Amino acid sequence: MAAMSYPLLEKINSPADLRRLPRTELVKLAGELRAYVLDSVSKTGGHLGSNLGTVELTVALHYVFNTPHDRLVWDVGHQTYPHKVLTGRREQMSSLRQLGGISGFPRRDESEYDTFGTGHSSTSISAAHGMAMAAKIKGEDRKAVAIIGDGSMTAGMAFEALNNAGVSHGGLLGDVLVILNDNDMSISPPVGALNKYLARLMSGKFYATARESAKSVLKNTPLYEVARRFEEHAKGMVVPGTIFEEFGFNYVGPIDGHDLESLIPTLENLRGKKGPQFLHIVTKKGAGYKLAEADPVKYHAASGKFDPAIGFVKPATPPKTTFTQIFGEWLCDMAEQDQRLVGITPAMREGSGMVEFHKRFPTRYHDVGIAEQHSVTFAAGLACEGLKPVVAIYSTFLQRAYDQMVHDVAIQNLAVVFALDRAGLVGADGATHAGNYDIAYTRCIPNMAILTPADENECRQALFTAFRHEGPVTVRYPRGAGAGVAVEKQMTAQPWGKGEIRREAGKNGGNRGSGPRIAILAFGTVLYPALEAADRLDATVANMRFVKPLDHELVAELARSHDALVTVEEGCVMGGAGSAVLESLQAAGLNVPVLVLGLPDEFVEHGDPAKLMALCGLDAAGIEQSILKRFGARPSLVRPAANQ
Numbered sequence: 001m002a003a004m005s006y007p008l009l010e011k012i013n014s015p016a017d018l019r020r021l022p023r024t025e026l027v028k029l030a031g032e033l034r035a036y037v038l039d040s041v042s043k044t045g046g047h048l049g050s051n052l053g054t055v056e057l058t059v060a061l062h063y064v065f066n067t068p069h070d071r072l073v074w075d076v077g078h079q080t081y082p083h084k085v086l087t088g089r090r091e092q093m094s095s096l097r098q099l100g101g102i103s104g105f106p107r108r109d110e111s112e113y114d115t116f117g118t119g120h121s122s123t124s125i126s127a128a129h130g131m132a133m134a135a136k137i138k139g140e141d142r143k144a145v146a147i148i149g150d151g152s153m154t155a156g157m158a159f160e161a162l163n164n165a166g167v168s169h170g171g172l173l174g175d176v177l178v179i180l181n182d183n184d185m186s187i188s189p190p191v192g193a194l195n196k197y198l199a200r201l202m203s204g205k206f207y208a209t210a211r212e213s214a215k216s217v218l219k220n221t222p223l224y225e226v227a228r229r230f231e232e233h234a235k236g237m238v239v240p241g242t243i244f245e246e247f248g249f250n251y252v253g254p255i256d257g258h259d260l261e262s263l264i265p266t267l268e269n270l271r272g273k274k275g276p277q278f279l280h281i282v283t284k285k286g287a288g289y290k291l292a293e294a295d296p297v298k299y300h301a302a303s304g305k306f307d308p309a310i311g312f313v314k315p316a317t318p319p320k321t322t323f324t325q326i327f328g329e330w331l332c333d334m335a336e337q338d339q340r341l342v343g344i345t346p347a348m349r350e351g352s353g354m355v356e357f358h359k360r361f362p363t364r365y366h367d368v369g370i371a372e373q374h375s376v377t378f379a380a381g382l383a384c385e386g387l388k389p390v391v392a393i394y395s396t397f398l399q400r401a402y403d404q405m406v407h408d409v410a411i412q413n414l415a416v417v418f419a420l421d422r423a424g425l426v427g428a429d430g431a432t433h434a435g436n437y438d439i440a441y442t443r444c445i446p447n448m449a450i451l452t453p454a455d456e457n458e459c460r461q462a463l464f465t466a467f468r469h470e471g472p473v474t475v476r477y478p479r480g481a482g483a484g485v486a487v488e489k490q491m492t493a494q495p496w497g498k499g500e501i502r503r504e505a506g507k508n509g510g511n512r513g514s515g516p517r518i519a520i521l522a523f524g525t526v527l528y529p530a531l532e533a534a535d536r537l538d539a540t541v542a543n544m545r546f547v548k549p550l551d552h553e554l555v556a557e558l559a560r561s562h563d564a565l566v567t568v569e570e571g572c573v574m575g576g577a578g579s580a581v582l583e584s585l586q587a588a589g590l591n592v593p594v595l596v597l598g599l600p601d602e603f604v605e606h607g608d609p610a611k612l613m614a615l616c617g618l619d620a621a622g623i624e625q626s627i628l629k630r631f632g633a634r635p636s637l638v639r640p641a642a643n644q
């Protein structure tokens with residue numbers, strides 16, 4: 001295929017270059033930008049639909065606003081590839097989401113144009129309001145713009161921010177502009193009353209178009225003020241105030257978010273206004289790429305390379321079963337068995353493997369929107385009434401609902417199952433999405449139980465075990481596939497709080513040599529690299545299965561029969577499973593050297609998951625090297641001297 005050419009885009013190395021373009025060139029530039037983003041993502045993978053949908057908006061924003069002096073805050077930030085291309089990172093797009101490459105989300109440490117780091121949704125209005133208020137306090141003439149999607153508007157935090165930004169503080173009123181990018185899509189089809197409300201606003205579309213065209217004609221004439229007053233009066237009469245106006249924002253829209261001839265004059269108009277402004281734009285997720293327009297769910301993100309001419313195709317070799325699929329199958333099987341089961345997702349139906357469950361059990365399926373806090377307390381309410389809620393939630397997104405876990409679930413000891421997908425390193429999404437902390441942040445909560453299955457079969461059995469438990473419980477499993485073990489259809493409860501020995505030193509033909517007898521206590525899928533390392537070291541390996549309740553007897557037995565213990569987890573060392581073992585040993589008065597292996601006390605960047613695990617020393621070689629480094633020579637390879 002001939003190499004694509006981008007004659008205009010190649011001249012744009014900053015928004016200042018963009019702003020020097022004749023306005024008549026902007027449509028052509030947007031076309032090249034869209035083609036470039038599609039071509040780039042087809043080579044690297046990454047988010048697609050939302051980026052194609054913000055091409056014109058991005059051009060218009062950088063054309064009208066004096067970026068980076070004026071601040072743009074992108075909500076979630078998964079739609080910022082066009083922004084990155086226009087702000088000097090066009091050539092770096094080939095490194096997107098790769099180790100050492102640029103992030104898939106805005107990062108303050110990546111560019112001055114990335115004014116706020118995002119990744120988790122619904123933070124943009126709060127941050128932009130902060131920036132707008134800072135400008136007021138410092139007496140700076142600066143605009144702050146939050147660009148937030150209709151899906152992200154379903155989070156309570158967005159309304160907390162509207163509620164605060166819409167009023168003055170000590171006489172200071174922030175000049176914040178909120179742009180609602182309404183494409184009538186989340187990752188899944190949108191849910192909730194807000195979506196219906198926005199649809200009604202969109203149906204009033206004639207009003208906005210007529211009003212905007214009138215404004216642009218009348219602008220800069222004495223009549224303009226008269227027309228504006230009439231408009232305010234007319235608005236009160238013809239169209240009821242929007243909810244956004246009730247929050248104190250001047251609402252404009254809906255307008256066509258792909259029409260630069262609408263976007264630019266409207267943004268120029270709004271840029272000059274004082275006080276909180278709200279622009280409602282209508283876009284299409286995947287705009288300009290037919291396959292993505294037709295199936296915005298499928299084309300939300302590309303897991304890898306694809307040919308734009310044919311789109312996403314199933315790989316020739318069937319991919320390995322993922323933990324997400326194990327969960328989805330278990331959820332359906334469990335729902336068949338127990339009518340009390342209710343499945344809940346905060347806007348991650350596909351990612352959490354609940355499409356089939358939604359189809360088969362529509363009355364017991366709840367997508368609550370991007371509302372993690374609500375999802376947990378909603379579950380608590382269900383549990384109060386004797387139902388059995390299962391909250392399917394990414395480890396990282398559960399961080400949003402910490403108080404709900406403590407205050408609404410654990411204190412009342414309610415039977416809620418938290419199925420924590422993406423536990424541990426997630427790879428391409430990087431630090432914002434890593435599920436590194438759930439063991440530490442749940443272990444300290446009384447009544448909470450924590451299960452760490454080691455493979456696909458253990459995951460199914462652990463979910464079943466957790467579901468039978470009469471109290472709050474998390475089951476954590478990583479993104480992607482596991483060791484590939486066979487999964488037993490029969491669901492069997494695991495002995496509560498019990499681990500098992502998977503390998504015994506000295507009993508597997510290994511020549512023990514003279515080194516210390518070592519026992520490795522593995523929590524979760526790191527069992528498998530631990531077994532590999534243990535084969536080389538001839539060490540004992542325990543599959544602990546539970547972080548809480550911990551199998552204290554097994555810990556004590558291993559401490560008494562070995563010279564040293566090693567704990568391994570794909571979770572933060574600080575406060576993790578290893579800390580639980582240390583606490584257990586101390587409580588039992590057992591003083592044995594312990595090496596705690598896990599994720600470091602630093603944010604692990606984006607990259608290939610296997611490479612990141614190796615970087616963190618959690619692959620077999622890393623575990624082995626850490627043990628050798630701490631406990632001296634390689635025990636099983638040390639041959640006793642001939643005369644010994």
Ligand SMILES: Cc1ncc(C[n+]2csc(CCOP(=O)(O)OP(=O)(O)O)c2C)c(N)n1
Pocket residue numbers: 049050053076078079119120121148149150151152153183185186187285346347348370372397400
């Ligand atoms: C707190 C949080 N929960 C869930 C997600 C996962 N997520 C990423 S994008 C998205 C949908 C966002 O929809 P919208 O804001 O409308 O943007 P669009 O993809 O339509 O451009 C979700 C649920 C997230 N990033 N943050």
Ligand SMILES: CC(=O)[C@@H](O)[C@H](O)COP(=O)(O)O
Pocket residue numbers: 076078119187301351422426429433479
């Ligand atoms: C932007 C966002 O938060 C989601 O799209 C997330 O990237 C999905 O992650 P998975 O690809 O692990 O489902």
Ligand SMILES: [Mg+2]
Pocket residue numbers: 149150151152181182183184185186
């Ligand atoms: Mg949307």
